[in-house]
Every structure is written in structure tokens, then in C-alpha cells.
Amino acid sequence: MTAGPEAAGARLDRLLAEALPTLSRSRLKTLIEDGRVSAGGTAVTSPAAKVKAGQTFAIIIPEARPVALEGQAIPLEILYEDKDLIVLNKPAGLVVHPAAGNPDRTLVNALIAHCGHQLEGGLTGIGGELRPGIVHRLDKDTSGVMVAAKSEAAHQGLVEQFSARSIERSYLALVWGRPSPSQDAITGNIGRSPRNRKKMAVLRRGGRPAETGYRVLESFQNGKVSLVECRLKTGRTHQIRVHMAEAGHPLLGDPLYGRGDGRRAKALPAPAQAALAALGRQALHAKTLGFQHPVSGDTLQFTCEPPSDIRDLIRSLE
Known part of the structure; x- marks a missing residue:
């Protein structure tokens, strides 16, 4: 695609979002940061890169691979839940999403078992492959408050707040x-x-x-x-x-x-x-996670004291 005069000075991710409405902003951000968007044959890896009139961009969208994710009954300490999102206290030792070395028994598997039937777009439809509803993560051995999205609107809104650095952590x-x-x-x-x-x-x-x-x-x-x-x-x-x-x-x-x-x-x-x-x-x-509910607009804040080992x-x- 080629940027017209009206696009001069716009952010790259916003330009692509307007040109490719079937892809979410978060998906486009990931593609850009992964080096799959180029201008004149050179990869552009910053979503905030300013567009110049007449620039031509190429985007490589990898073919989606079907992934069979299974729900697994893993206990969750839920702090808050509604139709759009879930907030929980992640224990140390729980990996957030499947990856090499941890194909299952992850938070994603637990979320699928707990509320997979409520996830919009199917089990791989929110936030990309292998990460349904995940908008941020904690290391395996870090405990504490996390939020995950259950609807596309919630996912998009939370991603925007994380990108804008308006989340309290x-x-x-x-x-x-x-x-x-x-x-x-x-x-x-x-x-x-x-x-x-x-x-x-x-x-x-x-x-x-x-x-x-x-x-x-x-x-x-x-x-x-x-x-x-x-x-x-x-x-x-x-x-x-x-x-x-x-x-x-x-x-x-x-x-x-x-x-x-x-x-x-x-x-x-x-x-x-x-x-x-x-x-x-x-x-x-x-310990603390605060944000605006991406659908209702309510201000939410959650606090968890450290676990017994700490x-x-x-x-x-x-």
C-alpha cells in the first residue's frame, strides 16, 4: 500500500489499521515489531514510526496455523470477573501461555477450562495464536495480579491502555x-x-x-x-x-x-x-494493578499481598 498526502505524519500502526480493518491494532503492532512490515525493502519495527507521503509499505501476514488448545482444570484465585475480563492472582510456578518446554498446564489452559466458552472468536481469536485473552504477562516464577480479556472490545481497550502506559502497576x-x-x-x-x-x-x-x-x-x-x-x-x-x-x-x-x-x-x-x-x-x-474497565469505563484497582514464601x-x- 502507498501512503497518500493526507497520511503524512501519521503513526504507522494507525495507517495500517485504517487500511486493514480486519486486523486489530494489537495484531498489527505485533507484526510491525516482528519485522513483517517494510518500507522500500527495509523493515520498520516501530508502530509509532511517522509515515511520509508517497511511502510504499509491504506487510507479510503469516498463515494462521490451527492450534488445538485444551482446557485444563487448574485452580485459579479470581479477584474479579465479568463478561469482558477476568482478574486473578497468579501463583509462582504457573507459566502464562504455551511455549517450547511448556506446551500445556499454563494459565491459558486454565482460562480455557474456566471460561473458554465465553471467549469471543473462539479459543485463538483474542490476542493472537496461543494467547487467548492475554494482554500482558508475568514471568513463570513471579506471582501477583494479572488481567485477561474475554471479549475483543476488552482486549483492544486493555492493549491500548498498556501501550499508552496508563496502567498502574x-x-x-x-x-x-x-x-x-x-x-x-x-x-x-x-x-x-x-x-x-x-x-x-x-x-x-x-x-x-x-x-x-x-x-x-x-x-x-x-x-x-x-x-x-x-x-x-x-x-x-x-x-x-x-x-x-x-x-x-x-x-x-x-x-x-x-x-x-x-x-x-x-x-x-x-x-x-x-x-x-x-x-x-x-x-x-x-502487588497492584489499576486500569479503566475497557467497556464500562469504571476505574478498577486490585491489590494482592505477597504469598507465604516471600x-x-x-x-x-x-
């Missing part, structure tokens, strides 16, 4: 040391680590902009460990874990970014060492 994290200053923001583009493709990293070149605000709530053991509240301005993969590690304060128990975790643990009292070993994961919990670790440090 706060996390509790136990980190090594005491960050100074006690309240600040950490910035730095995050992308795939060039040294270890399983990890993300703060990059000097490339990556995507990321900002994490933090506030020290309490320190323990003469500053060896701190309880920190983190608020996300952006939502990059492993963002809090990467930013806190980059600042020299990795999360306790983090298997990927916890540099010197074992050495630091030896300086803690025996009960704290035992509680950290029992945790067996990064000490990170999504509470036990905090008590052992006091």
Missing part, C-alpha cells in the same frame, strides 16, 4: 543491598543480551526504552537486603530484574540476574538462608 521486590537514593527511577534500553541469548540486558545501542521507578520501603540486616516497591513506566521482558541488577541490586533468588547470590546469602542468619533456599525463585510479586523470607530477615 506496582511490584514488591527483595533486593541485595540498599539502593541509594532511596527513591529514584532507573532508565536504560532493554534488549536481548549479546552474550547470553537467554537473558535480557541494558544496551547502549538498540533495545527498547524502559523505565522503572523504585522506592525503598524497608531495609534488613544492616542494609544487606531491602524491600523495594517498583513501579513500571514500561513493560519490557524481565524489566525489574534487569534494571535492579544493572543498578547493583539484583533480586534475591534470581537464577538469571542474581550475581553473587550464593556468596551474599552466606552473610545472612541461618533462618534467612533457609527461607531463601525454600523460596527457590526471584523474590518478586506483582512473607516467610521477610520475617526471617527482621
